[in-house]
Amino acid sequence: MALHISEPNSRVPADSAPTSRPAEPGSSLAAIRRTLDIEADGIKALHAALDGPLGPAMEAALDALFGARGRVIVTGMGKSGHIGRKLAATFASTGTPALFLHAAEAAHGDLGMVTADDVLVALSWSGETAELGEIVRYARRFSVPLIAVTSRPESTLGKAADILLALPKVTEACPNGLAPTTSTLVQLALGDALAVALLERRGFSASDFHVFHPGGKLGARLLKVRDLMHEREMTPLTQLGTPMADVLIEITSKRFGCCGVLDGSGRLVGIVTDGDLRRHMSGDLLARPVETIMTSSPLAIAPGEFASSALRILNRRQVTVLFVVEDNVPVGIVHVHDLLGAGVA
Structure with missing residues (x-):
């Protein structure tokens, strides 16, 4: 069996090659x-x-x-x-x-x-x-x-x-x-x-897709929250009943501008932010227990979610951090700068 080219190519002599003509107005778009x-x-x-x-x-x-x-x-x-x-x-x-x-x-x-x-x-x-x-x-x-x-x-x-x-x-x-x-x-x-x-x-699946597309913009879109989050030891956390003086120390040392509040089972039940501090500014602020200052039911995300989903939440709610939880127990925290720095958009 032999394959053949049905019509051989022919070369046009240079002196007989067709010359281009300027297109008339409007003809290019047509x-x-x-x-x-x-x-x-x-x-x-x-x-x-x-x-x-x-x-x-x-x-x-x-x-x-x-x-x-x-x-x-x-x-x-x-x-x-x-x-x-x-x-x-x-x-x-x-x-x-x-x-x-x-x-x-x-x-x-x-x-x-x-x-x-x-x-x-x-x-x-x-x-x-x-x-x-x-x-x-x-x-x-x-x-x-x-x-x-x-x-x-x-x-x-x-x-x-x-x-x-x-x-x-x-x-x-x-x-x-x-x-x-x-x-x-x-x-x-x-x-x-x-x-x-x-x-x-x-x-x-999209997760399978990420295995073959780890680089570039597409790879960034397919990153998971766990790939970018800060681990538990870096996460600002405190317990119910903690005086605000100690909470402020935790906020300052971890540098995320907030602190998560845990109940006796270690579940996330609240958050203290700089906005909470401004709203409750008073002479006895440092002595008050954290539950009198915190905002209940803070935003959180699971580590297996896409990083792009975390960025959408942050943008929609106009906040800068999300706690990362499993069964509502904190395992880390992710900041908007972590997402943007990795190219997530």
């Missing part, structure tokens, strides 16, 4: 709208195709990808290769082990990356990309399941596939009908749909 309209029609065509053979084929592809004992190997050339790289990255970041195999490099030793436990996903709009030939032959020889993503079911790649994901015929947004535009968008959308369906089938 081109932008036309491009978006054409590409939107491509996505609609892909959605409609699910009512035909593509729907059952997608289910079969999901079964194969979900059941793979090894990895998902994605391959392609040119613009299809770029889409393939993104698809492999999305699979890998959402719980499906995957990598991208460059079709041209495969024949020079990289086929060793592929095992019989893997599933191969090959993208080619025409289905006749020459560089895919060695990968397809390797898959057939070693019984590696092959999922083909192409617009031509009758192509060499389409006929070789175990599972054919036949893309609908679409109009390229390029006015010359040459630059891959709508076609690559449709490939990208199909890949995203597969990845999201797999994510849901695996029950992949």
Whole structure:
């Protein structure tokens, strides 16, 4: 079996190359709208195709990808290769082990990356990309399941596939009908749909997502309160009945501008803040027991909650600290500066 390029590329002599012409006023925005309209029609065509053979084929592809004992190997050339790289990255970041195999490099030793436990996903709009030939032959020889993503079911790649994901015929947004535009968008959308369906089938949670995204803004959003809180020994706490003189010492030494108040069982029942001090300022303040000054039912959060949830509470209630509790027993404290410093937003 041999894959071939249906139409060889030709080079245009430099002296005969077309020259660009300035766009007429208003035509650029019209081109932008036309491009978006054409590409939107491509996505609609892909959605409609699910009512035909593509729907059952997608289910079969999901079964194969979900059941793979090894990895998902994605391959392609040119613009299809770029889409393939993104698809492999999305699979890998959402719980499906995957990598991208460059079709041209495969024949020079990289086929060793592929095992019989893997599933191969090959993208080619025409289905006749020459560089895919060695990968397809390797898959057939070693019984590696092959999922083909192409617009031509009758192509060499389409006929070789175990599972054919036949893309609908679409109009390229390029006015010359040459630059891959709508076609690559449709490939990208199909890949995203597969990845999201797999994510849901695996029950992949936001906590799982954080394992693969520890860095950057996304990683910060997925941090848990326990990752940023100050431990119990750093948390300002006192008992019911404690004189305010001792409470002020605790507030000053721990430097959070507040103090939690515990009952006899060690549960958090109140908080003393600088606002409480101002409201109860009097000559006998230092001698008064803390329960006469404190605010009952202070805000708190569990250590397993997302740090972003803690920041939302702080912003909504316009406070700067939250006690971190388990069964209403303090295990730590988190300050708004801890969250902002970690990039939580």
